[in-house]
Amino acid sequence: MDRETESFEKKYKALFEAAPDGVAFVDSEGIIREVNQKACDFLECNREDLVGVPLIEQPFYSGEDREDFLERAERVFQGESVPSTTYEVETKEGEKRHIEMNNSIIKKDDDFKGLVLIARDVTERKKSEKKLRESERRYRELFESTNVGIVVHGSEGEIISVNPAAEDVLGLEEKELKEKSLDYWRGKLYRENGEPMNVSDFPVSKVYDSKQPDEETVVGFSLPKGKETKWYITSAVPHFNDKGEIVRVTTFFKDITERKKASERLEMAMSAGEIVFWDWDMVEDKLNFDERWEEMIGYDIDELGEDRSIWKDLIHPEDIKMVEKELERYLKGETRIYETISRMKTKDGKWRYFLDAGKVVEWDENDNPKRFIGILRDVTDQMKAEERKNFLHTLLKQDLGSKSQTIRGYLQLLEEELDLPEKHREYLKKAKKASGEADEILGLAKKLEEVEKTEWVGEKNIVKVLEQVLDDISNFVERKGVEIEKPHPEKIGKVKGDYSLNMFLSQILLSRIQLSQCDTIRIDVRERKEDILLKIEDNGKKLPEDIKNLFIGESYTGETTGVGGVRYYMLREIARHNNANIEVKDSDIGGVRFDVHLKKTE
Template sequence: MPLKEISTLEQGVGELGRPASQRPASVQTPDMNPALLTTFLENALDGVYVSDSKGTLLYVNPKCEDITGYERDELLGRSFAELKILPEEGSSNAIELLQEHVEGRSTRSVRVQLTNKAGRSVSVRVATNIIKGVDGNVILGLLHDMTGHESADEALSEPEQRFKDMSERSLVGMYILQDGVFRYANAMLARILGYGPDEINGKPVRDVIHPEDWPLVEEAMHRRISGELGSLHYEFRTVRKDGEIRDTEVYSSRTVYGGRPAIIGTYLDVTERKKTENALREWEARWQFALEGAQDGVWDWDAVTDRVFFSTRWKAMLGYAEDEIGDTLDEWDRRVHPDDKIRVYEDLERHFRKETEFYQSEHRLLCKDGSYKWILDRGKVIEWTAEGNPRRVIGTHTDITERKRAEEEKRHNARLTAALEMAGAVCHELNQPLQVISGRIDLLHLDSTDDRIQASLAVMKEQVDRMGTITRELMGLRKYSNRDYLGNLKITDIHQPPEENRE
């Protein structure tokens, strides 16, 4: 830009920074530092342009290029009207403003809509001033981009009205606090606190907080107002107008009200919920105590997320410490004996299909030491989803390893008893024939004098006597088992005679 045009801008730029009412219609410009002014113009955050009295652009800074979308070479020597930057509805304002400046009648600013090179509408505020230059008067103008600001300004009261409408219809208390005082409280909050709508506004918040909880509330308010915490959710006790103490839950965050920091939030009366929660905790504590006292493990399964609560006793039953087992269904599933798993899940599915009132299964679980314990697993669905699927299932684990061992021993002894009974019956049937054979051998021995026959009869006699000994031993063992039960049975060499038959 020529030095004479730069020098013309100095005072005009300064005058544009003053209120319009304080600006003269035209000013004389003293000499200045051209380099300093050029730096200022080229880095200005607003668009700066210079035009002659006909609107032909003589100078534009980079911000003008940004706002209009045109390069500097496309703008210089042409007017905004020629480039069709000004829409028809905005042209009259701009032309009128220009004419007023030429005639020295005004230094006001107007807001117009420009159309940039891309065809997009841009809201700007145009401020102009007449400068007497070396070659006559020129127009110095500023373009301030208002895009985004206009709609926010115009809609400023709309969200406020929406907030008020929403809060007055809300089923929760809503409030704005500033300087420790209720600046706004909706009808529900007034009802929660037992006040009329006109009584709560302007009331110090401390008046409705339980004295023991005030330090907590005061600290929370300070941390939000100071900006240390953006938002906060916590509980405290409220004192109603009639003196009744209620449990309260608030969600609050920092805001600006009347140009100063404030707190906006919601206020919930959770007294009944707290009573229900306390009653539930007491019931669960009694239930847990009863089950733990019975030496049963307890589990509580969220069937939607597969998260499971395993009691301390449940874990100890398998040899684990409290922190050695997690809270997923897999902790149980991977410990079920492979031979039992299919049957266990079949039992569970039958209950889920509501074919059984309770789930019950006896299966083996792997212990920490590598051994297996027999577990009686019992449970029941106590909550269902809307689709009819189990949501929550609770149950118990009972260690039945000793019972299973006793049952197996009983079955083993029963099998052994049956075998001995059969052996005794067989021996009884064999005993009489053996006696007959033994007698016949004795007679033959008396009748024969042949040495070979005598030798054969001796061998036969020996074998018959041996068979007789065996049958007597088995019959004696049968008597012993019937008398003393198999729990005290002691297996010995049956080739040795029972002690009661020994001489």
């Protein structure tokens, strides 16, 4: 071998070994005659594992890839040019890798002499492509399924893509939207305050002008025609190329229609209910009120300023300690919310009652309260009505009760001391009866008050309650000669109620026996899907319409017929306390039927 040939061969050998890809020479018999180190490296084997072994016997291919490789190899050995392809191979150490295989046929005088195989390790590229495909898949799923509307605009403002939620927002399908320019939206957009919005102020338009993101602008859409305006928080984000030019803008729409309606309803309710909103910055100790405060208290906002001490000066001296104590209790976590009723002085010098309620909504990094918000409501009329009610209750329970007992005492003396004619004794008997009924009404009033003060307690077995009630009044029932047909259910679920449920049932029975002159009462209990229905009916006198109306929610005015009106009103209130509803109907046996719907326990 001459020096020139030897030098060429050395250079060739150096290039062969330095090649960035795996290279193998295969002779015309399909035997691998040479491989470079790169091929050995990514297959994790030695040259001895490859050189001298037929190509088709290489163990690195498996399954469908092996079948394809063998089919391609056969075509190559027949002299056919085969394009490059990618295979998954398994290295000697068992690792899965991807190679991109290219080949170059070697011919001499048109005779096939062998081929050069070039294998490029594309494992990392395949992994990146898989991650990219997975990322694109997740993005597409999110894009298609999210309830946030997404519109992607091109560099000139044209719409590139739209997700289904955005089609719903804008009232048009993607194909229709792509045909619309930004001018299409003229007259269809509204600001948060309800005023028309110019297209130039629409977030996507502002982004093209400023090249800055536009975040959380409230926009109303009046689309399609004939439907109510829908409200969205709209944000637009620009995307740039390397030159700083906008290549696309992504716009997001989040539906806040219901939230805006709720906010408007709250504003209306606060206005109609004379409610004032306040906001206390606890760090700066500044207190801000909304403009309705001026109407309630008579002062201008500027007159009072933000200093909380000025607000405290308006509170009645007798109430200030209570207010501060309740605030302290709340801040210590002893109460769920801060709530007080105190007197405050208006600008005209009058004292009015205000319900004050609120809670902390923001804390610092050390869990110290920073922001406290709440409401004030003028409850002067309610408090005065409550005072009148308490006065009347006191009068009813103490003064009238005492006087009623005095009257009964005098009537008893008249009956015992005087020898009255029979006619006058009849009058005396009626007077004693009326006095007794008055005492009974006072007793019922006291019991009702006790019931209303009772906290809610668990559950009751209605069958056992009935049995107990019937046992308690059995002597009275027998004395009056009334027959009670009671139920014998095998199993009835429990109902929600407290001790007053016994009082309720006994008063229904006693009232009907005393007032209706009945001699038969039927009781039936049945469990239904939605409730437990208790039926009590008799063959006595029917109820007047004004008393029936008490059970459908009419207020008690004291004008209902006779003493029964008081009794039935109290029955209604005790039923409500036990979450029960009463329907009053005419009975099939001649008198009245009470259908009592009792709530089942869970």
